Amino acid sequence: MEKKTRTLIFAYASCASLIFGLLGGLFLSVADWLMAFMWKLLPASLGLSNWIWWPLVICSLLGLVIGFLQEKIGPYPRTIQEVLGEVRKSGGVESWRWWKTCLNGLTVLAAGGSVGPEASLTGIIAGQCTWLGQHLKALLLDETKHRASLGEQVRTLFWQRASSAKPLASYFKSRARQRASYTIWTLLGILGFILWRKLVPQERVFGIHNRPVAWNWHVLLLLLPAFGVGLAFGWLFVKLGKWSSYALTDRGSKIWQGAAGGLLLGVAAMASPYFMFSGAFTIAKLAKSAAIMGPLLLLALGLGKAALTNVGFFLGWRGGTIFPAIFCSLAVGGAFALLFPWTQNLVAAVITSTAVTVIVGRPLLVALLLVFLFSIRLAPAIVFFCLLAGWVLRKFPQVKP
Structure with missing residues (x-):
């Protein structure tokens, strides 16, 4: 494979990783906005901010919606263990299911469910990584594209899928290059997530504390x-x-x-x-x-x-x-x-x-x-x-x- 093609693939994966991180931040922001709307803006606009029955009414009504989605769409979002189990078994997840995870996950979070967003984020990120791997393999497997124009290679990356189940890791020249590439892409994803949370700041969950400890x-x-x-x-x-x-x-x-x-x-x-x-x-x-x-x-x-x-x-x-x-x-x-x-x-x-x-x-x-x-x-x-x-x-x- 020509160096130009390898460089294109690395650049594409790097840009995609950064975008995936931004999308992860966007998901959390949308969840925050929905929760603020449902539990602050909406009752305030209706003059019901102090209405004691608001949680019972909203949770019961949205419970019907959640049940309907579970009935029609399926048990989403799946747990982190379920997602990682599928990745270990088949090398990825069905990337097209991301919308099911988003819809069900956002509905439960907006309804005030006693759960966190980490399961939804894991499912979304796993789907994005699977999608990226499929498109990279589409170019890697088609040797006729290695000498094609840049535009043709980009179209291959975006629109074609690999029919081979061969993992993407097998295409690296060495394990060291594989680890280095995966590390860079992971860090870029984290950078994208941080950039979004900086651009759209929200209340902080954790921060490094240095509180005194009265040892006894x-x-x-x-x-x-x-x-x-x-x-x-x-x-x-x-x-x-x-x-x-x-x-x-x-x-x-x-x-x-x-x-x-x-x-x-x-x-x-x-x-x-x-x-x-x-x-x-x-x-x-x-x-x-x-x-x-x-x-x-x-x-x-x-x-x-x-x-x-x-x-x-x-x-x-x-x-x-x-x-x-x-x-x-x-x-x-x-x-x-x-x-x-x-x-x-x-x-x-x-x-x-x-x-x-x-x-x-x-x-x-x-x-x-x-x-x-x-x-x-x-x-x-x-x-x-x-x-x-x-x-x-x-x-x-x-x-x-």
């Missing part, structure tokens, strides 16, 4: 019990998902299941707005008001949101569960920490780190997220207990949920 030797006595509480809550969260799947999957009409999920969410939201949405933008508020809420209310909130997230998921209110898991774990961790006067942020961090590691199963990823949430000064403890939880799950598989 008494807290050492609580670390092992806190670790046990984290393991127990993580186990319960995952089990709630499995129990909900067994009890609700293929049980009756999808439309009425969606309506039931909306009814449950609406009733819960009337009790506390914390039950709505993923919890990503209310984590800081929860941490600040934990002492006022007290341990019993925090525990009820953590357990209730965990149940609502998992039950709602299998009633058609699908989405990501990473941020709800962090929120619920923090609520439970805060409840336990308030029972003792020593270094409460460390106790809450240990419980949250352990529980989320059990739920998500990625110790280093969880540690990275939670260091930003708590404090950089707690990083050693957070990393240690995330890795310890991962080790326990590997060493003692019988304790896995």
